[in-house]
Amino acid sequence: MRTYGQYCGLARSLEVVGDRWNLLIVRELLIAPARYRDLIQGLPGIATNLLADRLRDLETAGVIERRLAGEGSAVEYALTPWGAELRQPIASLIRWSTPLMLRGPDGDTFRLEWLTLAVPALLESRVPIRPRPAVGLDVGGPLLQLHATDHGFDVGPRVERDLAAVLRTEPAFVLGLAANALSLDDANAAGLIEIDGDEWTVRGYFTDETVK
Secondary structure, rough: OOOOOOOOOHHHEEEEHHHHHHHHHHHHHHHHHHEEEHHHHHHOOOOOHHHHHHHHHHHHHEEEEEEOOOOOOOOOEOOHHHOOOOOHHHHHHHHHHHHHHHOOOOOOOOOOHHHHHHHHHHHHHOOOOOOOOEEEEEOOOOOOOEEEEEEEEEEEEEEOOOEEEEEEEOOHHHHHHHHHOOOHHHHHHEEEEEOEEEEHHHHHHHHHOOOO
8 A cells, every 4th residue: 555654644545436437436336346247347447457456445445345245155344333434524515516517517427326325415405304205216217216314415316205296307416406406497497407396395395495
């Protein structure tokens, strides 16, 4: 492991997770434990030998661990409890990235599951956390579900739960709404979004408006 030779928490943290791809590997494992082939799919552009090197380094550092997947003999990678503590630093970086994300994809690869980290990170920084009815997010591909509890916001695949509304739009506009960089009214007026169902529930997530 390369060292900065500095007795500084930031320097020592960067020695562990500062190399290219390391935090993106952590991002994938925050979404869910994953097998090697799943990580290759979730990290478009990474070379297979580089992924193997990064996984080895992160395992040696105590950030990730290998374990058997289910009842079979296949191996999957998962975050250790210490590695899982990177959720909040990564959420802070996602919030910090807002001006960079407003440019749109610009041809970059997008995967639906990345919203499962980004949307809660953006909402929790500005919208009071309290239970709300679930709403669907239709941004192409399988329908996602946005749900709020006393403990925070959760985005994941649709489960068997009634949805108060479904918001149809593009990923960039979901991120813009969640970051408060795009007004729900402006997006609606411009035809950037469609809402089927209870619009006030959707407003409760993105603007914290409630029915008077």
